[in-house]
Amino acid sequence: MSSQPTNPFAETEEERRGKLVENLVGISTLLMTWLLIIPVLAIIIFLVYKAWPALSIEFLLDNPEKKMTAGGIWGPLIGTFFLVLVSLIIAAPIGILAGVYLNEFARDNWLTRFINLAVVNLAGVPSIVHGLFGLGAFVYFLGMDRCLLAASCTVAVMTLPVIITSTKEALASVPMSFRVACWNMGATKWQTIRTIVLPNSISGILTGVILQVARAAGETAPILFTGAMISSRIADSGWEAMVPYGLDDRFMALSYHLYIISTQWQNVPESFKFGTAAVMIGLVIAVNSISIAFRIYLRSRKKW
Amino acid sequence: MNYQIEFRDVSVSYGKDVALRDINIQIPKNEIFGIIGPANAGKTTFLKAINRTLEFIHSAKTTGEVLFDGKNVKQIRNVYGLRRKVGVVFPLPVGLPMSIYENVAYAPRRSGIHDKQELEDIVVRCLQQAMLWDEVKDRLDMLGTKLSGGQQQRLTIARALSHSPDVLCLDEFSIAIDPVTTMKIEDVLVELKSEMTIILVTNLVQQARRLADQTAFFNKSELVEVGPTEKIFTSPDNQLTYDYVTGDFG
Known part of the structure; x- marks a missing residue:
């Protein structure tokens, strides 16, 4: 007590x-x-x-004028759009199919390990080296000359490893037991991939692809020698303003445009330089936001 | 006599690990064949050797002959046809990430059945046989993965039946299912015997005793003894078998 x-x-x-x-x-x-x-x-x-002083709808929709001291950035903007579009049309199918092979079909042998090692290393190659590779491989060896197609191919090579890796990871996140269940019912590997694996990993795959949009739009080095040009006369309105470059034309691009007006040209208003940079950052943020929103939406529909 | 399944000197190894050693076994048609034995005895490998899903394990190496309806499974060129003839239910429930209806219609669709009425008949029949119909008949469009564990397991059984197999392999099917439903499914299995051969791998030795016509006892990758169930459970030839069925194994 x-x-x-x-x-x-x-x-x-x-x-x-x-x-x-x-x-x-x-x-x-x-x-x-x-x-x-x-x-x-x-x-x-x-x-x-x-x-702020430069930002306006006209800044986006007008072409550069008077040695880039007036007008806007329509030419580079639409050029970047087509660069991204064409490079993804090339890289997405190759990257996704390669990812499917590596995750679903490839056996674990020295060749597969070698390919995986190559993919990892390709992801680590500096973009300027990609640019020089594109110059040698596409511009000279394949004889494309400097053009939108050559630049897009170069950017495609640069974005491939990440698309492959993110595809592999997305596929690997689908439980093995789903595949085994299908195989036991007599489904082929491809039937299983088409009906179970791809529908349930497409969100991860597309997220990986969308994130590469930002990368493709932002890099300067790969297009430096392969197709970007300082200035080209393009139409101010109409159909030709919407599609100003053919695959075999040289083109303007935002990243290269920014590099030029910041370092090579005199008398460009400061607000133009920052305006171009702001538009680029804005594009990247917008694309990333779309990818995140998309991922949230698909995750909310997750099926297990 | 033409056996449904016959193993002739079958050995399976994963790399250095032997999973099955010199197995000789005959399983007659329209019989429930029980397989009992402790963990790691090779029971699941035995099932995988039948429908050649061992091929998905790259390290697996098989020797000897597995005969399905008298044909060596290695020589069956359409392996997908072989797998349709064998329904397999694994211990862990797997609902596929699609509707309950599509879960059961999956295999029939793959084998080329697209007639709506025919598919519906199959789905209803299989869900009834798996004792799941009454619980899901009003929500067939619900995701199979959202069902409870026991329901998913019965969905798995319905799927295994959906491709009208000649052999139904049940690998500890009742682990996730409540005792009452288990008994109901056991009744269905006895009925199904007239349509197919059933291989019942089970940890519940009494389940084998209740259902199986013949029972085989596996231990350490080897077939210790096989015989009529009553004999295995009352007067087995091998002391190990006796110890196992009487619960004195250790």
């Missing part, structure tokens, strides 16, 4: 220290995460602030 009952939940020294470390880790990881946001916000705010 006289002695106090001991508290069964009393803290030991070890638990006290554990709690302290727990709090420290929580706070420091939170801080680091917040630090990430600072550069992103800083870049966007700075760009938009500097670009």
Whole structure:
């Protein structure tokens, strides 16, 4: 009766220290995460602030005029659009089919491991090297000359490894037991892939492809030697303004345009440079947002 | 006599690990054939050797002959046809990520049945045989993966029946199913015997005793003993078998 009952939940020294470390880790990881946001916000705010005087619908829809000191960025904008479009038309089927082969058909042997190693290494190749490769392979060896097609092929090669890798990962996320169940019912591998595996991994695959849009639109080096040009006379309105470049034409592109007006040309208003950069960043953010929204939508329909 | 399934000196190994050693077994038609034995005895490998799904395991190597209806399965050129003739239910329930209806209609569609009425008849019949019909008849368009574990397992059984197999392989089918439903399915299995041969791998030795005409005891990749179920359970030739069926195994 006289002695106090001991508290069964009393803290030991070890638990006290554990709690302290727990709090420290929580706070420091939170801080680091917040630090990430600072550069992103800083870049966007700075760009938009500097670009504000130039930003308008006309800036988007007009062609550059008077040695790029007036007008807008329609020519480069539409050029980037077609560059991305053509490169994806080339890279997406090849990358997705290669991913399907590697994940669904390939046996685990030295050849498969070699191919996987090649894909990983291709992803690590600097973009300027891709540019030089494109110059040698497409422009000279295949005789395409510098044109939209050669640049698109080069960009396609650059985006392939990520498309292949994301396809493989998306396919691998479909449980093996689904495949086994189908095989046991006498379905062929392809029937299983078509009816079960692809419908349930398409969101992951498309996310990977969409993320490569941003990359294809942003890189300058691969198109530097393979088809981009400083300035070309294109129509200001009508059908020809919508499709100003053929596959065998050289073309303007946003990334290259920005590089030129920032370093090579005099008397370009500062707001034009920042305006071009802001439009590029805006495009990248827009595309990424679409991909994230798409992923959320498809994930909400996840079937298991 | 023409057996439904016959194993002649069949051995299977995964790399260095032997999964089945010199198995000789004959399974007559229209019989429930029970297989009992502790974990890692080679029971599941035995089933995979029948419909050649061992081929999906690249390290698996098979010697000897597996005969299906008198034909060596290795020489069957249309392996998909062979797999349609064998329905398999694995221990873990797998609802495919599609509607309940499509789960059951999947195999018939693959084999070329597209007539709506015919498909519907198959779906209804198989779900009834798997004792799932009453629970899902009002929501056939619900995702198969959203069913409970026990329901998914019965869906798996319905799928295995959907391609009208000659042999139904049940690998511990009742693990996820409640005892009452299990008994109902056991009754169905006895009825199904007139239409097909059933191979029943089970950890519940009493289930084998209740259902099987013959029972085989596997242990450590080998077939220890096979014989009429009553004999295996009352007066087996092998001491190991006796210990196992009386629960004295260890």
